[in-house]
Amino acid sequence: MGIHSPSSKSFSRLENILIIGNGGRENSLAWAIQKNELVKKVYLVPGNAGSERINKCKRIKIDINNENELVEKLDFLKIDLVVIGPEIPLANGLADLLRKKDFKVFGPNKDGAKLEFSKSWAKEFMQKANIPTANFWKVNSLEEAKKIINSSSIPLVVKADGLASGKGVFIPNSKDECFKAAESIFNGKFGNSGNIVVLEEKIQGPEVSVFALCDGERYTLLPTAQDHKRLNEKDKGPNTGGMGAYSPAPLLTQDYLDKIIKEIIEPTINELNKRNIDYRGVIYFGLMITKSGPKVIEYNCRFGDPECQTIMPLMDQNFVFLLEKCSMGNLTGDEKISTSDKVSGCVIATSKGYPHEYKTGFQIKIGKIDSNDCQIFDSGTSLSANGKLLTDGGRVLSIVCQDRDFNMVFERAYKNLKEIDFEGIYFRNDIGHQVRKNFSKEN
DSSP, X not given: OOOOOOOGGGSOOOSEEEEEEOSHHHHHHHHHHTTSTTOOEXXXXXXXXXXXXXXXXXXXXXXXXXXXXXXXXHHXXXXXXXXXXXXHHHHTTHHHHHHHTTOOEESOOHHHHHHHHOHHHHHHHHHHTTOOBOOEEEESSHHHHHHHHHHOSSOOEEEESSOOTTOOEEOOSSHXXXXXXXXXXXXXXXXXXXXSEEEEOOOOSOEEEEEEEEESSOEEEOOOBEEOOEEEGGGEXXXXXXXXXXXXXXXXXXXXXXHHIIXXXXXXXXXXXXXXXXXXXXXXXXXXXXXXXXXXXXXXXXXXXXXXXXXXXXXXXXXXXHHHHHHHTOOOSOOOOOBOSSEEEEEEEEOTTTTSOOOOOOBXXXXXXXXXXXXXXXXXXXXXXXXXXXXXSSEEEEEEEEESSHHHHHHHHHHHHTTEEOTTOBOOSOTTTTTSXXXXXXX
């Protein structure tokens, strides 16, 4: 599937890259970017304990909320491209600030990030552009929510309007659970993110993730993915930020993808343009494949986690050129992403108690790892004063492998997981069950 490599002469200097964020997503982006021979240094702010194990990578401390310090440091480091990983800096307008200072930035401005940081705005956006999505109600009070929940024949999905680290969506099985979810959000479970609640009709079908790299007008698609949001096996339990993923998603045939491009991706970019929103970054489309066709569940304004860790090892060394082209508004629209002919899978190891309360600071012991086409991207780790690797988050490690088929991928990922231990380690054993042959018969 290789394509001609773009000549480095057609690009400006790309020696020093800065990535903002501290998770597995940012480590996997750094890992993919450093493959390019033009790149000399990849700085991560703040990164995590695994960042400096990646070739050419260095962690640095900068207060990204201190405008003067940030700009001075980026000038001093001669940063050629800034890649903003998480949603909060994007929602706070960091990309706007850096673009005004003439930095090349991969990541949307604050107006584009609204696709993620206001679910009600995104739903109204979809409604206006005739993009298929579930019916919804935007409510400002618990009383209003109760009326709508009572009048519905089936339980509704309950969502906090603002950012909630992937935990602000409730899929209740009864009206009583709907009330409780709405009440907890209005009572401040997610702070100001819960000032408005979105109620949605419940739709059915498998979920898939599609990522478009966008330069404001044109776009190119990354390999598709499916992730596992629920904490427990058989896709049960509370929603999490993601317990694992695989790519590409065989469920998305070319016919489906063509339909998604025509009915969802292109109308989204056209509507952004109509609103004079110059969106330069990745648009994540969280989709559900229903009986009546694909529908949007949510947009994200950044790479998904753990989908990003799953997809990045499939990228070739030209990936960083695509990010730069997006930052400059320079996509031609006919780029083909050169990817590995292998498939990829990721399993997340979490702290006991995640996604609710959990303890950190436990030592991580790693034994003999198969590192051939396998990666471990630290997600929530830190180093002790004497250099020991410690847990420092809900999602601790992303264990990723590539191989010719998904059976081999997950066999190797779980083999590596057996070599990893920390107090309270938890992971699902059935990641990729949809694509692992004979999995359902064995379990």
